Amino acid sequence: MEDKQWLMNQLEKLFEESRDYKQKALLQATKELLQEQEKRREQLQGELDGTLWSPGNWNK
């Protein structure tokens, strides 16, 4: 988690310091992509936990 936050902060710093508009847009999109991946990871992890605890699967 700390690593992830560190990376986000570094990206934010690059975004602030970039002197090119398109590059800034790319760096912003990169941050959003990492956030989206994290969201999907949480969703899938939740789904997997739910599946493991579902009585329907206990016989398998």
Next chain:
Amino acid sequence: MKTLIILSHPTVDESSSQQFLMHSLPEDENITVHVLEQTYPDGVIDVEKEQALLLEYDRVLFQFPFYWYSSPPLLKKWQDEVLTDHFAFGYRGNKLNGKEFGLVLVIGLPEKEYQTGGQEGFSISELTKPYQAMARKTGMTYLKPLTIFQFPYLTEKEKMSLLVDYQQYVSLKHPVSLKRKEAWILDQLKNTSRETLPTEGTLFILEAVSEAIEDNRMELDELSLHIDNYDV
């Protein structure tokens, strides 16, 4: 993949949204912006040249301000004259078959007005039916449109998101997925100029970011695999 953007706007030089979009595109030989009003200021369209141009591309986009639920007049004229029988439809009219077709619409009102009960009363999907029918008749795959509502009111952050969405709309393979967006971002990060970034530590950070995106993908795929195994 080669993309042809057919842009129609009566005064494209004075349109901040169209200028923004044009400047958003990367220097890429696979992307062509074709401004009808600049190519044909007298309104006389070279049909043969236009048809030959279409053949060279895999994805064709119409980009225009949404006037009275349709395009500016020159684009309609272009459709009437270029998309002819035996070329775009009818007997042996299969020249556009298998291509992709999409709309980039700049719209003056907010999105929420384009629904039943909204000020406009109809959705963009309903109002763009003639373009969907055109794609269907000519054998092109109709892509989800890129709709830009109230461009002048976008924040700087929203404009930057639009810039990337537009670049991806023009170049990302269909159907768009998170996986394809990841590959696109990785490629862009690899090629982005180091000259406009601080000298110290930049390379290390960009590499760490790329690695994180790849690691996350592996984790997502692994989780999906576990879920699929239970999903009998």
